[in-house]
Every structure is written in structure tokens, then in C-alpha cells.
Amino acid sequence: MSVDALLSRLIGVRRSGNGWTARCPAHDDRTASLSIAVGDDGRVLAHCFSGCPVADVVGAVGLSVADLFAARLGDHSPMAREERRRAARDADWSAAVRVLARESAVALAAAKAIEDGALFDADDIARLREAIDRIQCAREVLTA
Numbered sequence: 001m002s003v004d005a006l007l008s009r010l011i012g013v014r015r016s017g018n019g020w021t022a023r024c025p026a027h028d029d030r031t032a033s034l035s036i037a038v039g040d041d042g043r044v045l046a047h048c049f050s051g052c053p054v055a056d057v058v059g060a061v062g063l064s065v066a067d068l069f070a071a072r073l074g075d076h077s078p079m080a081r082e083e084r085r086r087a088a089r090d091a092d093w094s095a096a097v098r099v100l101a102r103e104s105a106v107a108l109a110a111a112k113a114i115e116d117g118a119l120f121d122a123d124d125i126a127r128l129r130e131a132i133d134r135i136q137c138a139r140e141v142l143t144a
Contacts, residue, residue, distance in 0.1 A: 003044050006036060006068075009061035019045075025060035026052040042070030096138040103138070106131040 003020075007013050010022035012032055019037030023029040026048065033049045034057065046057055046068065055065050110128045113120070120128070 026056040044068040096141040103131040
């Protein structure tokens with residue numbers, strides 16, 4: 001909701017600093033005791049200096065506390081959620097395939113070195129184990 005939707009329902013609205021003041025609709029207000037502003041995140045902030053709860057203030061003008069928050073952006077329909085899940089799955093699969101390509105090259109190089117009679121030091125063995133772990137994780141992504 002924009003702040004204008006609230007301001008248009010209030011009496012005695014005046015600009016004040018970074019916001020507005022108005023007469024509070026939740027009590028018999030003769031002077032402006034209600035402060036209204038817009039937060040950094042887009043929500044409408046309202047405070048009655050006479051102590052009225054925000055729910056009473058907005059309820060008195062036919063709104064709810066939920067109306068004070070900025071509308072969610074984006075499509076939240078079931079089809080849109082499914083499309084986002086599919087896109088995330090595709091991104092996971094793409095990353096898993098890249099991991100398989102890179103780490104299988106390490107495993108193939110190790111196999112070729114074994115075939116040629118090379119001996120592995122501790123760093124070589126640690127890297128081969130890391131490649132095996134990464135390949136197993138990528139397989140889990142692809143078979144989930």
C-alpha cells in the first residue's frame with residue numbers, strides 16, 4: 001500500500017519533516033497526535049503519541065496492519081512457483097554436470113597415472129579423494 005492510501009483517509013494531514021502528522025482516527029483527537037512516515041523497506045509507519053495501538057488506528061479508517069506493508073513483488077501463483085522450482089533444479093543440474101566434468105578429469109588423470117606406474121603422494125591422494133566426494137555429491141543432485 002502507498003502512504004497516500006492512508007493519508008487520504010485521515011483528517012488534518014500536514015507535512016512534517018520526513019513524514020506527516022494527522023489527527024488520530026482511533027480516539028477523539030483535537031490536535032495532531034498521529035505521526036506517519038515511510039520506512040526504508042517501503043512499509044508505512046504510524047505512531048499515535050496518545051498511545052493508540054496501530055491496529056486501532058488503521059482499523060478506524062477501514063484498513064488492516066497488513067495494508068501498511070509494501071505489496072510483494074513478483075508472481076506467487078502455483079505456476080510461477082513451479083517455474084521457479086524448475087529453474088532452480090535446472091541450475092543445480094547444470095552445476096552438477098560442471099562438477100562432474102571437472103572432477104572426472106581429475107579421476108581420469110589419476111587412473112592414467114596409475115596405469116603408467118606413478119606413485120601418489122599425500123597431496124595427490126587427498127585431491128583424488130576430494131574429486132570422489134564431489135562426484136558423489138553431483139550424482140546425488142542428478143538422481144534426486
